[in-house]
Amino acid sequence: MEKSLVPALLFCVLAYVYYKSTGKKNNNDVFASNLKASYDYIVVGAGSSGSVVASRLSEEPGNDVILLEAGGSDEDHPDIFTPSAVSRLLHTDADWDYYTLPQKHSCLGQKKQRSYWPRGRVMGGSGSLNWMAYVRGNRHDYDSWAAEGCDGWSYKDVLPYFVKSEDIQIDEFKNSKYHGKGGHQPVSRPTSTSMQKVYLDAGKDLGFDTIDCNGEDQIGFCWHQATIKNGERWSSYRSFVKPHLDRTNLHVVRNILTTKVIIKDKKAIGVECIRNGKKVKIFAKKEVILSAGAVNSPQILMLSGIGPNKHLDELGIPVVADLPVGENLQDHIMVHLAYNVNVSGVVTFSDLTSTLTALQYEYFRTGPLSATMLEAMAFVYNDLNKKKDTGKNSDIQLTTYSVHSITPSMREAIDFNYREDVAEKIFTAREDVRSITIWAVLLHPKSRGTIRLTSTDPFDYPEIDPHFLQHPDDVKMAIQMVRFVEKLVDTETLRSIGMNVNEMSPLYQLCNQHEFRSDVFWECYIRYFLLNFCHASSTCRMGAVDDKTAVVDPQLRVKGIYGLRVVDASVMRNLPSGNTHAPVTMIAEKAADLILQR
Numbered sequence: 001m002e003k004s005l006v007p008a009l010l011f012c013v014l015a016y017v018y019y020k021s022t023g024k025k026n027n028n029d030v031f032a033s034n035l036k037a038s039y040d041y042i043v044v045g046a047g048s049s050g051s052v053v054a055s056r057l058s059e060e061p062g063n064d065v066i067l068l069e070a071g072g073s074d075e076d077h078p079d080i081f082t083p084s085a086v087s088r089l090l091h092t093d094a095d096w097d098y099y100t101l102p103q104k105h106s107c108l109g110q111k112k113q114r115s116y117w118p119r120g121r122v123m124g125g126s127g128s129l130n131w132m133a134y135v136r137g138n139r140h141d142y143d144s145w146a147a148e149g150c151d152g153w154s155y156k157d158v159l160p161y162f163v164k165s166e167d168i169q170i171d172e173f174k175n176s177k178y179h180g181k182g183g184h185q186p187v188s189r190p191t192s193t194s195m196q197k198v199y200l201d202a203g204k205d206l207g208f209d210t211i212d213c214n215g216e217d218q219i220g221f222c223w224h225q226a227t228i229k230n231g232e233r234w235s236s237y238r239s240f241v242k243p244h245l246d247r248t249n250l251h252v253v254r255n256i257l258t259t260k261v262i263i264k265d266k267k268a269i270g271v272e273c274i275r276n277g278k279k280v281k282i283f284a285k286k287e288v289i290l291s292a293g294a295v296n297s298p299q300i301l302m303l304s305g306i307g308p309n310k311h312l313d314e315l316g317i318p319v320v321a322d323l324p325v326g327e328n329l330q331d332h333i334m335v336h337l338a339y340n341v342n343v344s345g346v347v348t349f350s351d352l353t354s355t356l357t358a359l360q361y362e363y364f365r366t367g368p369l370s371a372t373m374l375e376a377m378a379f380v381y382n383d384l385n386k387k388k389d390t391g392k393n394s395d396i397q398l399t400t401y402s403v404h405s406i407t408p409s410m411r412e413a414i415d416f417n418y419r420e421d422v423a424e425k426i427f428t429a430r431e432d433v434r435s436i437t438i439w440a441v442l443l444h445p446k447s448r449g450t451i452r453l454t455s456t457d458p459f460d461y462p463e464i465d466p467h468f469l470q471h472p473d474d475v476k477m478a479i480q481m482v483r484f485v486e487k488l489v490d491t492e493t494l495r496s497i498g499m500n501v502n503e504m505s506p507l508y509q510l511c512n513q514h515e516f517r518s519d520v521f522w523e524c525y526i527r528y529f530l531l532n533f534c535h536a537s538s539t540c541r542m543g544a545v546d547d548k549t550a551v552v553d554p555q556l557r558v559k560g561i562y563g564l565r566v567v568d569a570s571v572m573r574n575l576p577s578g579n580t581h582a583p584v585t586m587i588a589e590k591a592a593d594l595i596l597q598r
Contacts, residue, residue, distance in 0.1 A: 035253065035275075038283035039066040041595075042271055043291055044258045044300065046071075047125015048236040048581055049568040049588040050291030052165070055184070055240035056592030058250035066251040066282065067241065068258055068273065070296075071121035074237065080128045081232045082361070083190070084352060084369045087413045089129050094122035098295060098464055099417070100532075105469040106333075109422040109510060109528040116417040117464060118534060119295060123254060124235030126293065127581055130534065131372050132226040132233055134187045136162050137576030137583055138218045138379070138393035145573040149544030151554045152590075153573070161589040162214075162582065169229060178215045184239040185585060186229035190371035194345040195402040195436065196223060198493060199376035205491035207386050213377055217388045218577065221378045224399075227581065231365030236585055256280075259458035261288055261304040261564060263320050268564035274458075287563045287595065291588070294536035294570040298326040298451045299462045301540065301551075301566075306558060315456055321560040323551045328541050329449035330575045331466055332397075332533035335478060335526055337485055338406050338429075338437045338505050342498030346402050346434040347373055349409040373402045379443075379577060382480050384487075394577045396481040397441040398488070404434045406506055416531055428506045436499075438488070440481040441533055443577045446471035451539050468530060478526045479519055486517070535580040540570035555594050556587075567591040 043054040046069035054067040077094050079085035091097055098117035100107075107113045120126035139155035146154035159178070166180035169188035173179045179187075200210045203221030213222035227234050244250060255275070262270040262281065270283035290297045301307055305320035308327070312319050347368050351357060360367035382395040405414055411427040418426070429435060449466035469475055488494065490501045501517075508516070511524035540558075543550025551558060552571050558564045569584050576583045592598075 035066075035280065035282060036251075038270070038285055039251065040064045040284070040286045041066070041289060042282055042284045042287075043067045043289045044271060045069065045125060045291035045293060045296070045568065046123050046237050046241065046252065046254075047120060047291060047293060047568070048127035048584045049591075050289070051124070051127075051236040051240045052585055052588035053289055053291060053567050053592050053595075054250065054252075055244060056589065057595065058244065058247050060596065061249060064249050064251075064285075066253065068256050068271070068282075069123055069125075069252070069254050070257045071123065072254050074123040074128050074235065077122065077128075080122070080124065080235075082369055083132060083226075083228055083231070083233055083372050086129065086131055086372060087415065090118050090415055094120060095129060096121045096295070096461075098461060101463055101465040103466070103468050105467075106527050106530045107468065109419060110417045111419050114417060115466070115468065115532050116415065117295070117532060117536070119293060119536075123241075124237035126534070127227075127235035127237065128233070130579075130581055131374055132228055132581075133374060133377075133399075133579040134214065134225040134227050134582050135377070135578030136214045136586070137578045140391065140393040141574070141576040144393070145542070148573055149547050149550075149554070150542050150573050151544075153542070153554060158586055158590065161586045165585050165589050170225070173212060173215075176212070176215060178212070184243075185227060185236065186234050186239065187225050188228050189223050190226050190228050192368055192371040192373060193347060193375065193402045195343075195400070196375040198345075198497060199400045202488055202491045202493040203376075203378055205493050206384075206487060208378065208380070213379060213578075214582075218379045218394055219381065219386070219388055221376060224374050224377055226371070226374075228371065231361065231370035236588075257458065258292070258300060259303060260300060261290070261306075263304060263306075263561060263564075266320070266560060267562040268558075284563065287565060289591075289595070290564070290566045291568045293568050294329070294539045295451055295462060295464060297566050297568055297570045298539045299453065299458075301325045301558070302453050303456065303458055306561065311452060315453055317456060321558070323559060324541070324549055325551050326451035326462075326539050327448070328538045328549060329451055329464075329466055329536065330445070330538045330572075331449075332441050332443060332535045332575060333445055333468060333474070333478070334439050334441045334531045334533045335482060335529060336437050336439050336507075336531070337482070338435050338507060339489055339494075339499045339503060340433055340435045343434070346404055346436055348404045348431070348434065349407060349413070350431075352403075374399055375402050376400045380484065382477060384484065393444070395443055395477065396484060397443055397578060398485065399439040399441065401437040401439060403437065404429070404431075405437050406435065407431050422510065422528075425509045426506045438485050440478075440485050442474065442477055442481060444575060445474045445477075447474050466532065466536075468532070469527065475523055475526065478530070479522045482522050482526070533579075535569070535575065537569040537572040537575050537580060540566045542571045542573050556591050565591065565595070
């Protein structure tokens with residue numbers, strides 16, 4: 001570098017540091033401290049849905065809105081804004097830190113056969129802990145909702161709400177009718193390694209097109225789209241609420257636990273909460289909106305007397321409305337497979353933790369820390385039909401992860417609740433041999449789980465029982481998706497970078513009593529290493545008024561209770577084909593219009 005450039009470069013760095021230290025507003029100073037006795041709308045949960053609803057309702061100056069969050073400020077956790085720091089947020093006070101009941105048919109490699117369920121307890125909710133994937137799902141997901149009695153929720157009905165919230169940062173999509181410009185939620189295509197094109201080329205080897213998975217049709221391979229802007233995470237709270245904290249009609253309260261809805265004569269009139277160790281009541285002039293998520297919304301409803309008659313009777317809770325709250329729990333299930341490669345594009349633990357990487361991110365918001373290394377996705381039918389639209393939704397999702405992840409140094413960073421003896425066997429890959437991971441996701445499992453109260457104490461965590469792999473078809477489908485991964489790995493493109501479908505990964509040791517790559521081998525592997533994809537849904541299911549499986553009607557109103565709605569992933573009729581953050585944002589956008597009768 002020429003000497004004359006050094007002072008200029010130093011000046012730029014110092015200017016940037018000054019900007020970083022002075023240009024960031026401390027939003028901790030603007031949270032509401034004094035509560036009023038009543039508000040027009042009470043929104044419980046400042047996550048991906050509640051943040052959108054509260055923001056949209058407060059756009060009307062005549063509405064007085066309060067947003068209640070059990071957790072603290074996102075600014076108390078700087079790692080929230082760093083995309084690749086996801087794992088450092090787990091088991092902190094920003095995480096509810098849930099675990100399921102012991103599973104009978106899966107999770108054999110996990111402590112007590114319990115699946116770890118991270119959920120956000122912080123401003124932004126699970127949108128402050130997730131991997132920032134922006135996936136809307138398949139058009140036939142929503143058409144099936146409408147066909148099953150959810151009037152107004154077809155793809156044609158919901159697409160405008162996806163578009164409304166989005167601020168697309170990807171140049172080639174800015175003129176697409178399937179994407180929005182100028183919305184609150186930034187959507188970008190982060191590129192942190194050279195591996196993305198490799199995965200897409202492998203898809204082409206199998207005959208699949210490279211597409212926009214949030215465009216006209218979902219079937220094919222696509223670049224990863226994410227709620228990342230300028231190298232930082234943008235949760236719904238950051239996108240929809242933070243810019244408007246100065247609204248006099250929007251009151252945001254953190255560290256306040258909502259324990260029940262106050263119901264009088266079949267009408268929701270307010271909520272009971274715990275704040276600073278004291279019980280407080282807040283009353284609603286118009287509506288109470290639960291946006292606490294697929295675990296906490298059913299918990300609050302059941303504590304309020306809304307739920308299955310028999311279950312509430314057993315706990316001595318007076319029944320206000322006998323509804324199937326907590327039933328029909330669904331989640332995507334995932335199997336991860338790791339393969340060695342002979343290229344340098346893959347990120348290692350030392351890459352993530354080096355001083356150079358830290359400086360690159362701190363001053364320029366680029367490099368490995370600026371993205372999650374989720375790089376390409378695929379959505380396919382289980383029979384691998386390559387037609388664009390067969391009239392049904394996709395069955396399998398693949399996500400590629402360009403991080404060498406099963407080394408001893410990554411053991412603490414990747415916490416899936418593995419038993420110690422299992423972790424000692426699988427985190428044994430050489431640090432100097434790079435590998436990539438392919439996450440294979442079953443999009444529409446048939447097994448159904450439950451959320452149940454353990455007591456009448458709102459501080460006691462509910463029982464989460466997803467019944468993973470209880471339905472035998474789920475095992476068969478999971479084996480099929482592994483077979484698809486094998487086909488992909490065996491393409492000319494991936495073989496050319498050293499991937500070998502017959503390679504013996506440390507992950508396989510627990511099933512080596514079976515013939516490698518046989519159906520019984522893969523069944524063993526799936527039962528040991530199956531993971532939830534953190535997309536819990538459908539525990540306050542939407543449906544027609546006369547639908548006995550439904551908790552809310554198509555306007556998201558709790559059946560039989562006036563002035564009470566649920567607006568979050570729990571209302572999904574069934575799981576969409578893909579990650580749930582974007583669909584939850586859409587649901588909240590539509591809910592705001594329903595509430596405002598727009």
